[in-house]
Amino acid sequence: MFARLRVAVRFPLMTPAHAVLCAIATTVVPEATGLDATQWDEVERIIARAIAARAPGLRRSLALYLALLEWLPLLRYGRRFSKLDAERRTRWLARLQDAPVLLVRRGFWGVRTLILMGYYGRPDAAAAIGYRAAARGWEARR
Amino acid sequence: MVIGSGAGGGTVAQELAPLVRDGVRVLVLEKGPRFADDDFTGRELEMADALYQDGGAFLTRDGTMTLAFASAYGGSTVVYTGTSLTAPARVIRAWDVPGIDHADLQARSAKYTEQNNVHLLDETLINDNNRLFVVGGRNAGYYVEQFPVNVKGCRGSSLCNLGCPNQAKQGTNRVQLPRAERAGVEVVTRAEVQRITSDRTLDVRVSERSPGAKGAPSEWAPGDYRVQAHIVVVAGGAIGTTSLLLRSALPAPRSLGHGFTCHPALILVAEHPGPITNDVGHPKSYFVDHAESERFVLETCMYFPFVTAKSLTGFGATHSEIMRAFPRLQMILLLACDHATPDNRIAVDRAGRPVVHYRVTPQTVDGLVRGTRAAARIFFAAGARRVHAPADPPLIEASDAGRLDERITARHFRPGSLAVSAAHLMGGCGMGRGAADSVTDSWGVVHGLPWLRVADASLFPDSLEINPYLTIMALADRVAEAVRRDVAALLG
The missing domain is CATH 3.30.410 (Cholesterol Oxidase; domain 2)
Known part of the structure; x- marks a missing residue:
């Protein structure tokens, strides 16, 4: 699981990328805790593909941001992000989301977008929320 | 030579098609592929990847806004919803471009309203x-x-922005380009113009179709080409056109790239x-x-x-x-x-890629x-x-x-706290009085380069304040008229 992400993101510190991304994903989309291995694999594939399509500079920034996101909570909570409980993870991400520095907010926005793409970009997730658009349009509903 | 095949390029292609009968070769170079009807699956990520630049997530320089624009046979007319409004008179007056008259744009818009089957949807x-x-x-x-809206046989898929799976939307891919091709205009897809030189040569790169990718292979063999043109009409959209002219290092006016607006x-x-x-x-x-x-x-x-x-x-x-x-x-x-400001502009990086500077x-x-x-x-x-x-x-x-x-x-x-996006990308090659305040005149002629014309939303000197495609077509119609008028002199 998340093997492709390790390659795509080139996570620079020791923590495995999947542990961090998994922790972020389940905080951003709590239902992600219920995904099975195959579904996680699809989430991973979507995110890895999106990252791979980006410029190398952006990929490096993302890797650095993920590293900071993982390790900075050590200063505040005494634990890395992936080792925090759900409530503290939520609080930490909310701080990033509302940070006074644009770079921090923007980074969070990018990570959040990737997670949402990985989760809601799957046809299964679209169906689960009741999205039913079809080429046949009205005909399919009548 | 027409670069781009969206609302601007598709219109110009159709309007220049009669020249083919007179022995003039008209070529359209489109960066995106030509999609088959069954390529439009309505699957969100798959279609976004296939149709939009950066999958629809092209970011502004500071990363706080995404810009959506398509590359395809038909350009962004493949992915709009077909809403067809005429430019407001007060906006055209405020643009204050000598030669641009609201009544003229209205008459030209009416022509495309009819051509594209624009009507009000039935209440049912x-x-x-x-x-x-x-x-x-x-x-x-x-x-x-x-x-x-410009639909014909709409089945209500709701998937307009992913390309209509029922071919109901009357974009240039359905109306103007097929007409142009029937009249002898050549359209080459997957053909990206890298730069234009002042001797009217275009460096063109034709890409290979990747295995498993949507769309037909190019009409030309993949590779690099140098194409000699007499008249060049650039219609690659606000970002495509402006960035192409910037990296071409032509003696273009200094305001090139300025005046970018986008209806955040x-x-x-x-x-x-x-x-x-x-x-x-x-x-x-x-x-x-x-x-x-x-x-x-x-x-x-x-x-x-x-x-x-x-x-x-x-x-x-x-x-x-x-x-x-x-x-x-x-x-x-x-x-x-939004309105044009000195800071909001299109530039290119060292590799010639577009960079959009935008702050709300x-x-x-x-x-x-x-x-x-x-x-x-x-x-x-x-x-x-x-x-x-x-x-x-x-x-x-x-x-x-x-x-x-x-x-x-x-x-x-x-900025950075909410998902602001934009799909109405305008300006960069604004029309105006002269080289001191604009890039082109009201016929889309780049000041100082009579053989080089612009025919897309980059011509807008300020935001249109309403969905732009019909106004792009009206302006492109003017550009084509001027080319027909000048063709004999420019072909020399």
Whole structure:
């Protein structure tokens, strides 16, 4: 699981990328805790593909941001992000989301977008929320 | 030589087609592929990847806004909703371009209105998402208007922005380009123009179709070409055209790249007590135009799961709760009417790739705030139980409907805190009086380079304040007329 992400993101510190991304994903989309291995694999594939399509500079920034996101909570909570409980993870991400520095907010926005793409970009997730658009349009509903 | 095949390039191709009979070779070079009807699957990520630059997530320089534009046979007309409005007279007056007259643009727009089967959709095809906008808008005291749309045989897939799977939308891929090709115009897809030199040579790279990719292979063998042209009409969209001219190092006017505007947009949603028809039916049938008085336009819309998810603010349980309410969601697209500023411009990086510098001004933020409040009023007046908007917390319950001015304020619209996107990309090669204040004249002729013309939304000297494609076609029609007029002299 998340093997492709390790390659795509080139996570620079020791923590495995999947542990961090998994922790972020389940905080951003709590239902992600219920995904099975195959579904996680699809989430991973979507995110890895999106990252791979980006410029190398952006990929490096993302890797650095993920590293900071993982390790900075050590200063505040005494634990890395992936080792925090759900409530503290939520609080930490909310701080990033509302940070006074644009770079921090923007980074969070990018990570959040990737997670949402990985989760809601799957046809299964679209169906689960009741999205039913079809080429046949009205005909399919009548 | 026509570069690009969207609303501008497709129109020019059609209007220059009669020249083929006179022995003139007319060639259209399109960066994107030619899609087959069955390529349009309606699957969100798959189609976004196939059609849009960077999958629809091309970022501005500071990373706070995404810009959506397509590369395909038909350009962005493949992915718009077909809303067909004529330029407002007051906007054209404010542009103050000598030679551009509203009556002339109106007459030319009428020509394409007819050609593209523009009409008002029958009421039986209107879904609840649109109907609630009308009811809510009128209850809240707004003047709600119906969009004329350019569809033929619309089945209501709601998938317009992913390319119509039923070929109902009458974009240039369905109307102008096939006509042009039948008349002998050559269209080469997957052909990206790298640069234009002052001796009128184009460096063109034709790409190979990757294994498994959508779309047909190019009409030319993959590789690099040098193409000699007599007249070049650039219609690659605001970003494509401007960046091409910038990296071409031509003696172009200094204002090249300036005057970029884009109608920064927010997707707003509200939850109704029961299910409504929202992901079936034409998505964009009505609008409220407060551009003149309050700098915003509200339009009905319906987006796909991922786009909806990223457009909501926040994350976690509340975000998920709204997403699970998808069958009960009403959506409104808020467009802010921005204006050209010296800082907002298109540039290129060292590799020649486009870089868009854009910052929302306090006036634009004001338009977003006012528009969000208006959308919330409409949602509640239509019976919504709660509205999701940039606010803290982002869910506004019906019991708070009387406190919208307090709940929705400018402090919640900080860059990087909300999903602002834009699809109406304008300016960069603005029309005007002369080289000191503009890039082209009112016929799209680049000042000082009579063989080089521009025919797309990059010509707009300021924002149009309404959906732009019909105005692009009207201006492209003028550009083509000027080319026909000048062709003998330029072919020498």
